[in-house]
Amino acid sequence: MSQKDIPVAKAKGRPMLTWVGKKPLARVTAFPAQHIETVPAPAGDVPLAAVDWSDWPRDVPQGGLLYHGDNKEVLAHLLANGFRGKVKLIYIDPPFDSGADYVRKVQLRGPKGGTKVEGEDYTLGEQVQYSDIWANDNYLQFMYERLLIAKELLADGGLFVLHCDPARGHYLKCVMDEVFGSEAFVNQVVWKRSDAHSDVGQGAKHFGTVHDMIFFYAQGGAYTWNTQFTPLPTSTVEQWYRNVEEGTERRYNKADVTGPGGAVKGNPVYEWKGITRAWRYSKERMAELDKQGLLVYTASGMPYQKRYLDESKGVPLQDWWDDIQMVRGIQRRGESHYPTEKPGELLARVIKVATNPGDLVLDCFIGSGTTAAVAQKLGRRWIGCDINKGAIQTTAKRLQGVIAEQQKSALTGRQGDLMADENAPLLPCQLAFTTWRVNDYDLQIQHNEAVELACEHLGITRRHTDPFFGGIRGQMLVKIVPFNHPLTPLDLEALRTELKTRPEEERDILVVSLGIEHAARDWLTHYNQNRPINKIHLVELRSDRKSGGFIKHEPLSAQIDIRREGEKLIVEITDVVSPSILQRLNKEGGVFRAEIADWRAVVDCVLIDTDHDGAVFKVALADVPERKQDFVSGRYDLPASQPGATVAVKIIDMLGEEFVSTAVFGAEVQP
8 A cells, every 4th residue: 555645533622721832643654554463263173153254454463563663653543444433442542641661670580589570771782662751732742643543443432532541631621522522522531550659658649549440432323332340349248138938948138019109200100009199110020029929028018029139230349449459579570561551351341331242443552561451352353553563562472372362261261360250261262363563663763762872871851842853961952863874965064054043042052963974074064163152062973982882782692493394394593692781681690791501581482484485474483481481392393394484583682672583494594
């Protein structure tokens, strides 16, 4: 698909929030998606739920869809490729504009208490999960644009659910009132996520913030809503279900059978065993209840209906949720180690309320993959996306674990941790998923992290409010030239043009680049001659004698043997070296250089494609240990590939870096 412009409907709701730089989004550019990887269904006869795929876009593989890219562009791509009005639930847990950089903690594989790699500073590995640093106006415009596009994808009868914190919730509600219309508002749920905030009692002058807000908005009047119930409180059970039925020992309460509102409300009036009243039921129904032993009488002869405790659904769910704990502490060890991960029980509740089995769920801030994982468990179809490569890797690995559990459940009949209940089928909608990249963001992610590392190294204070200059150092403004090309005279002419628009600016300029053309050096020499203000200073990160030479990112490497033994394909990994992890450990370790006794400690997972076409990685084998203390195997026996087939082995380390080696079957491995 070539690039195209996609129309986006105007927001028509009231009231309308105003901010600096607010701009409606009339059209959005849709870029093609590159198919990166296919994770096929596991081998074996695993039954699937009957799902109607007839309205699924013809050119999109049936199954889960995982996109790597800016969600604005991914949403536009979905609109352009047949998903307009097809999504039944959109749940998003976007950045909260908190001013924090979120990083994940990494622990090497091995016995408990093993080496940890703390992600507190930037590296060229995929450590920075996302930067939640915004000017408030920019944040609102960021959210406004994505809400406008997401609304186009939402089906009639669908629900949009936004998870946020109290600091920005009131702004976001106003924006959603404008985008969806205030009449589309359904609920504001308060999720009490923790018991106490750590800074209260330590000098903080505010009440502890222990809750998040979850907004529900509907598309169309007849939206899906499956009422959920919570267990009856112990006090209710003890107070209202005090009666015990003889013989069965079943506890029950006595419910009034008189007609609410009396005869004037249309309730039937008749005599029942000497008592004339307006009753809740017809005389025939009363007789049926009596015959079934479901009526009990007081000493005066007044009838009451038995309502058994074991038949009670519980209390209908309200808008205050205090029964689901946040993911924290030891609970996180078995999950994704993602900093803002939400508990699966929370997403299960939202998905059960807003969808039915087979419906399509979308999360365009997928993060740790909780939404997709829970949707997969509950028999829903799903689409996820994230701009961070680490999030895509985390989600893909997590989904492979869920699918493996579903296969195990089908083979053993044991449900495991698949969240099934009377409303959720045991059978999944799909057991395969594909990953895609929209508008190749690999280089962009690496560039952003390299810039942060350079700024830290050079003592530059980042500025996120100036559209041209990236920061300040001392009394100088800093211009960071994109690292995907050397400094050119065109870059410097753009700088001179910008300074002409700021006649009051008298500070010198520091230019940071990765490489420089010879003509640019001549341009600088000529420009700086006899210049009292706005002199341009240069730090070229590769060759500068004082500040350069520090960006030396060594990629992940491995030694792999791929060979034939009879009718088997043998893949044997003998060594893996992760310079990024070693650099991190040496930085933390001080004087002593780190040594890793077993190379498997640095490996998160191993994926093998036995017939690689050079473009899409189709996973034939995935070695993803369930526990952090477990190692990958390192040796794999597979059915022999066809002569001439290309075998590809992908190794992902604990920082998310990838190494791919390919070999034509029967030949020596060629990394």
